[in-house]
Amino acid sequence: MGGLREILSRIAYTPLALRRQGHKLVAKMNIATADKLAGQLARIDPRRATYLRGSILARSQPHHDHTEFWSAAAARFPVETNFVRKTIHAALKAGKVEVAEAGICCLIESRRTGWKDSNFVIGLANLHASQSDLPKIRKLVRRYMRSLRRKPDYRIAAVRLSRLIFAYFPRAPSPAGLRNSAGFERKFLTMLERSAVKPQPKSILRRVVALENALAASASAALFDTDISAVQCRKFVASALGALAGGNGFSCIRLGDGESSCLSYEPHLAEFAQADMADRERAWWGAELDASERLKISRQIASAIWNADWVGIPTVSRILRDLNLSENDRLEGGRTGRGLRSVLHTFENMDRFRPGFSNLQQFTSCHVHQDLMRWDAYPELFERAGEVVLVSCHPGLPDVLERQYGARIAASIVVPPRHASIPLLRERPAVSAPLPVVIEDVSEQLGELPRNRLVLVGAGYLGKTLIHLAKKRGGVALDIGSVFDHWVGVNTRSYLDLARH
Secondary structure, three states: OHHHHHHHHOOOOOHHHHHHHHHHHHHOOOHHHHHHHHHHHHHHOHHHHHHHHHHHHHHHOOOOOOHHHHHHHHHHOOOOHHHHHHHHHHHHHHOOHHHHHHHHHHHHHOOOOOHHHHHHHHHHHHHHHHOOOHHHHHHHHHHHHHHOOOOOHHHHHHHHOHHHHHHHOOOOOOOOOOHHHHOHHHHHHHHHHHOOOOHHHHHHHHHHHHHHHHHHHHOOOEEOOOOOOHHHHHHHHHHHHHHHHOOOOEEEEEOOHHHHHHOOOOHHHHHHHHHHHHHHHHHHHOOOOOHHHHHHHHHHHHHHHHOOOEEEEOOHHHHHHHOOOOOOOOOOOOHHHHHHHHHHHHHHOHHHHOOOOOOOOEEEEOOHHHHHHHOOOHHHHHHHHOEEEEEEOOOOHHHHHHHHHOOEEEEEEEOOOOHHHHHHOOOOOOOOOOHHHHHHHHHHHHOOOOOOOEEEEOOOOOHHHHHHHHHHOOOEEEEOOOHHHHHOOOOOOOOOOOOOO
């Protein structure tokens, strides 16, 4: 069948050929011509024309709400399940709970669900969690899992949803909130081994669990389950507040795939490192750095990481999000996966990479900033922290935090936004040059403001150097990242992370 489709797609004016040509035009941003071609295609194959028009919308208006378009498509072509899925995806991006619920119910009732639909379940569960509606989360997960019974996807979906299950279907209380007492890793590994998850994803997930356990055994504290444990979130907040009360400089730096630009790739992936760095720099700052500037910044950020008191690493919850569990996915086919593998590789070989002068570190999840939001831990942080210094790209952030949390803002330093996020911003800062150009000016603005204050930083990759500087100047500096965007109502992250604010 695949061979026949390939042949048909190469014959001029067949629906497949027109659709393929249209997608090529969309990829080249030749939107007007692609739209005309979609009109031609609509006369002979309305269904494929709808797919093409959806691609045109996604490319030409990537930050708009396309729920109505896909809802209309699903109504016109009721047997086309993928139109229902596109409706759910658009509704979750826009925070439209009822539309997303209706779409998921449609899939469940038709028994046409698969394990990949668990991403929709997570997105809708995040919306319910933002309203503290735990019964709806439990009902949703139960209904979805029942729809997969007697399918191979059932146990794969259970692995994908394991963090939701641990968070909202607790079997035994865990007063201490510690990973070993809760035994999350043992339960997870049991679920993984019983599932039809392919060997390579299984291997990577086992590797992540092994790393978490090794770091937990060597560090004075390890809080890797902040996504499923409110107690762990409170412990993290208590650690920051304790440093503030003691007048000690303190920093927490989180590592995602982007921070691999200052770390080592695994030897068999090293050939991709420079190109991946350049791609990230274009997304962050709109242009690549020259080699000397790149090396200088990499050394500064590596130093900030190794001297941080807490380091957030990609945990099981993050890796689950990026792995294709039904394919032999090794996280090697793209920049994000290779970056995540680099972080794992670095901390698996920490004795080799960590300088001898660095701190004895504690570890948590790279999503701890979002988990503090999920478990409503920020009110305690702001209530007890005293004055706060902000470093972000949002001029209106102080007003939001004063209104929402009663935060006492001592100063707000505005930095240039991430280049790829500029179209999303409602209020753009006056700063026009990218952060690498103005970083010294920002450092001067920071001055002695951090001393004995909580410093919250959301400035991406290069912001790690500001966190380290704030620590050296006597502040308690936390890497807040995209939570700033969330607070001001700008959705720069997936619905798999947090519900639309």
